[in-house]
Amino acid sequence: MPKQVDHPERRAMIALALWRVVDRQGWSAATMRTVAQEANVSLGQLQHYFRTRQEMLTFAMSYAAEQTADRVARRLDARADSPHDILRTAVTELLPLQPESRATSRLNAAFVLEALHDSALRQQAGQGLRDGRAQVAELIRASISAGLISSDRDPDVETDRVIALTGLAPLIELDVITPEAALAAVDRHLDDLFTP
Amino acid sequence: MPKQVDHPERRAMIALALWRVVDRQGWSAATMRTVAQEANVSLGQLQHYFRTRQEMLTFAMSYAAEQTADRVARRLDARADSPHDILRTAVTELLPLQPESRATSRLNAAFVLEALHDSALRQQAGQGLRDGRAQVAELIRASISAGLISSDRDPDVETDRVIALTGLAPLIELDVITPEAALAAVDRHLDDLFTP
Numbered sequence: 001m002p003k004q005v006d007h008p009e010r011r012a013m014i015a016l017a018l019w020r021v022v023d024r025q026g027w028s029a030a031t032m033r034t035v036a037q038e039a040n041v042s043l044g045q046l047q048h049y050f051r052t053r054q055e056m057l058t059f060a061m062s063y064a065a066e067q068t069a070d071r072v073a074r075r076l077d078a079r080a081d082s083p084h085d086i087l088r089t090a091v092t093e094l095l096p097l098q099p100e101s102r103a104t105s106r107l108n109a110a111f112v113l114e115a116l117h118d119s120a121l122r123q124q125a126g127q128g129l130r131d132g133r134a135q136v137a138e139l140i141r142a143s144i145s146a147g148l149i150s151s152d153r154d155p156d157v158e159t160d161r162v163i164a165l166t167g168l169a170p171l172i173e174l175d176v177i178t179p180e181a182a183l184a185a186v187d188r189h190l191d192d193l194f195t196p
Numbered sequence: 197m198p199k200q201v202d203h204p205e206r207r208a209m210i211a212l213a214l215w216r217v218v219d220r221q222g223w224s225a226a227t228m229r230t231v232a233q234e235a236n237v238s239l240g241q242l243q244h245y246f247r248t249r250q251e252m253l254t255f256a257m258s259y260a261a262e263q264t265a266d267r268v269a270r271r272l273d274a275r276a277d278s279p280h281d282i283l284r285t286a287v288t289e290l291l292p293l294q295p296e297s298r299a300t301s302r303l304n305a306a307f308v309l310e311a312l313h314d315s316a317l318r319q320q321a322g323q324g325l326r327d328g329r330a331q332v333a334e335l336i337r338a339s340i341s342a343g344l345i346s347s348d349r350d351p352d353v354e355t356d357r358v359i360a361l362t363g364l365a366p367l368i369e370l371d372v373i374t375p376e377a378a379l380a381a382v383d384r385h386l387d388d389l390f391t392p
Binding site: 024025026027028106109110112113114115116117122125126129130133154156157158160161163164165166167168169170171173174175176177181182184185188189192 | 302313352360388
């Protein structure tokens with residue numbers, strides 16, 4: 001009788017192996033072969049889960065997005081958190097400030113670059129960013145309605161400005177600014193925004 | 197008698213070939229061999245100018261930084277431009293809004309990722325970012341002294357927020373927002389900053 005295999009768990013384990021390879025050696029090192037080695041499975045076993053490198057990358061990105069969403073959700077208290085605090089948590093979880101968010105931040109940056117040369121990845125990366133943007137826009141619109149943000153503000157412009165804060169990532173990665181300085185910039189931005 | 201060779205021009209020509217390869221196929225495709233092909237020189241000739249792939253990448257990045265600085269300088273009128281306009285020009289030249297700035301924006305993003313796994317590139321990329329940051333900080337400090345920006349503003353925090361606007365790049369690249377929307381976010385940010 002064949003052994004019962006937990007497919008989702010195995011796929012997640014492979015995604016984590018991919019992240020470790022990308023984190024250590026960069027995106028171009030993440031081939032089917034190196035990821036199989038890192039995950040301690042045979043190439044044949046890996047191909048059972050992902051037929052192509054692209055399938056593997058696509059899954060790894062979806063999984064990264066899910067993990068980021070989970071981290072944000074875990075840090076939030078649905079009853080108590082203000083829109084200000086929800087945005088702060090979402091932005092800081094996208095910045096390379098801790099090992100987990102650093103891994104997903106690098107993966108996202110690499111994914112955007114890879115997507116420029118691959119239409120399927122491009123579609124997926126674009127959709128992920130559009131979904132994230134829509135969530136931020138909804139929070140900002142609700143905050144304007146609730147009088148937490150001035151009604152003079154254009155919700156679309158302010159949404160793009162909040163998402164642009166992920167542009168602090170290279171400054172943090174290359175030790176140009178400290179994590180504390182990055183948080184100060186995020187806080188100043190949100191404090192300016194949340195002015196009735 | 198050996199032919200007189202214009203070395204700087206030849207090196208620049210090779211850097212441009214590298215950019216085209218990166219722009220079309222991504223960073224990992226930019227090997228000595230593919231760049232030599234694209235530049236229409238032999239591998240031996242290429243190695244005459246750059247002994248290693250890393251030397252070639254390092255030069256290409258310096259050249260990209262110079263080109264960006266030149267583009268900014270060309271768009272500025274030293275006598276007439278306000279600090280507001282200088283910052284606007286610098287930020288928009290770092291965003292992928294035109295073919296030239298798109299090429300350097302992608303190259304910069306790829307360079308940051310590559311630098312995470314290579315200490316020499318990391319040093320170079322960090323220094324480039326520190327130099328750019330120092331120039332922005334100087335403009336912002338001068339603007340505070342001149343009363344163009346409120347003295348309540350922390351110049352370091354505001355410097356990081358201006359540089360963070362490069363975080364609009366992935367949104368533009370993946371067609372999540374239009375170039376016009378990106379410019380609206382930049383303008384709103386600078387208008388908010390330049391409030392006495």
